Amino acid sequence: xxxxxxxxxxxxxxxxxxxxxxxxxxxxxxxxxxxxxxxxxxxxxxxxxxxxxxxxxxxxxxxxxxxxxxxxxxxxxxxxxxxxxxxxxxxxxxxxxxxxxxxxxxxxxxxxxxxxxxxxxxxxxxxxxxxxxxxxxxxxxxxxxxxxxxxxxxxxxxxxxxxxxxxxxxxxxxxxxxxxxxxxxxxxxxxxxxxxxxxxxxxxxxxxxxxxxxxxxxxxxxxxxxxxxxxxxxxxxxxxxxxxxxxxxxxxxxxxx
Numbered sequence: 001x002x003x004x005x006x007x008x009x010x011x012x013x014x015x016x017x018x019x020x021x022x023x024x025x026x027x028x029x030x031x032x033x034x035x036x037x038x039x040x041x042x043x044x045x046x047x048x049x050x051x052x053x054x055x056x057x058x059x060x061x062x063x064x065x066x067x068x069x070x071x072x073x074x075x076x077x078x079x080x081x082x083x084x085x086x087x088x089x090x091x092x093x094x095x096x097x098x099x100x101x102x103x104x105x106x107x108x109x110x111x112x113x114x115x116x117x118x119x120x121x122x123x124x125x126x127x128x129x130x131x132x133x134x135x136x137x138x139x140x141x142x143x144x145x146x147x148x149x150x151x152x153x154x155x156x157x158x159x160x161x162x163x164x165x166x167x168x169x170x171x172x173x174x175x176x177x178x179x180x181x182x183x184x185x186x187x188x189x190x191x192x193x194x195x196x197x198x199x200x201x202x203x204x205x206x207x208x209x210x211x212x213x214x215x216x217x218x219x220x221x222x223x224x225x226x227x228x229x230x231x232x233x234x235x236x237x238x239x240x241x242x243x244x245x246x247x248x249x250x251x252x253x254x255x256x257x
Contacts, residue, residue, distance in 0.1 A: 003222025006031040006230070007214065008067030010058035013041035013151045013237065015185030016073025017245045019096065022207035023071070023214055024231070030218070031229040033065050034073075035257065038237025042147035043076040044117025044183070051119060055081035059089055061257045068221050071214060072096060075116060075182050075206075079123035092217050097125060098182035099204045104133035106202070107178050111137040113171035116182025118142045126182075139174050141167045147185045153241045155188060164189065168196040181205040188245065 007030055009020050014036050023032070035058050043051050055077045062070055069092040072078045072085070078095035085093050098120065103112040120126055121140050130138055149160050171179065179201055181187055187205045194203065233252040235242045242252040 001220075001222040002225050003068050004031065004224045004226045005066050005068040006033045006232075007218075008033050008035070008062030008065065008070040009073045010035040010037065010055075010062060010070070010077070011074040011184055012043035012054075012076065013038040013147065013185065014235070014242050014245050015147065015150065015183060015188070016071075017242070018184050018187040018205070019071060019073040019207050019210050022211035026211040026215060027218070027223075029226065029229055030224045031226060032231050033062060033067060034231075034233045035061060036233070036235035036237060036242055037257075038151050038235050038241075039256075041151050041237070042117060043074060043080075044119035044142075044147065046119065048080045051077055051080040052084050055085055056088070057257070059085055063089065063091065067091070069094065069214070069217055071210065073184050073210075075184060076119035076123075079120050079125040092221060094210060094213050094217060096184060096206050096210055097129070098180045099206050099209065100129045100133060100138070100180055103178035103180045103202075103204060104136040104138075107136060109175050109177045110135065111139065111174055111176050112178040112180060113139045113141065113174070113176040114180045114182050115141050115143050115167060115186060116180075117147065118144075120182050137174070139171050139176055141171065143167065143183060143186065146189070147183065150185050150188060151237060151241060153238065153244070156192075160189075161192065164192055165196060168193065172197065177201055179203045
């Protein structure tokens with residue numbers, strides 16, 4: 001079955017571009033619409049009801065663009081709102097959750113670290129995942145201020161370096177051998193994080209798994225056969241930050257939604 005409608009993505013800002021990149025690498029012929037709700041970032045500091053309301057607003061924007069499925073490219077929105085989205089809207093949603101399972105199963109020290117937002121770490125979905133792997137010690141760390149700095153274009157600032165060091169140091173002391181990145185903004189920090197961690201510590205995020213899941217859903221929803229796919233990017237924040245992450249091949253637009 002052929003379906004040339006776009007795949008929709010939304011995040012609390014530019015972080016979900018890390019998910020979009022994995023999707024685009026796997027499915028380069030698919031059109032897409034990416035929504036960066038940077039004006040309301042970070043979602044991780046908001047209440048559950050606020051996150052649900054914002055997620056519904058983003059979803060309705062993407063539905064008006066005739067998206068054929070929606071990737072909730074935000075850990076906090078997934079863990080707090082995806083159940084409500086699936087109940088209310090007649091479209092397939094793909095969510096993002098911290099990759100605790102592969103980390104817990106692969107850990108030799110039985111100790112893993114999770115760097116995520118407050119909203120993700122305090123969610124019911126995350127608590128259930130932790131309970132499932134109770135034999136693994138999980139060192140949880142809220143990434144206070146990381147999203148804000150990325151959204152402000154300060155990814156390589158001195159403040160970012162200070163924060164990352166303070167977040168990694170306790171994990172190193174606890175002898176973690178896996179670090180799970182539980183926010184889609186954080187993969188952009190991997191080069192800096194690697195410099196702080198011992199070489200044996202493996203860093204994992206959900207990007208590749210989400211791209212593969214999207215492929216499987218499209219097998220039933222329909223792949224595009226458009227020889228010239230269109231990829232659109234919208235932000236209600238600073239377009240320069242989004243443009244820097246997506247590169248010169250694509251053009252970000254400023255749009256209030």
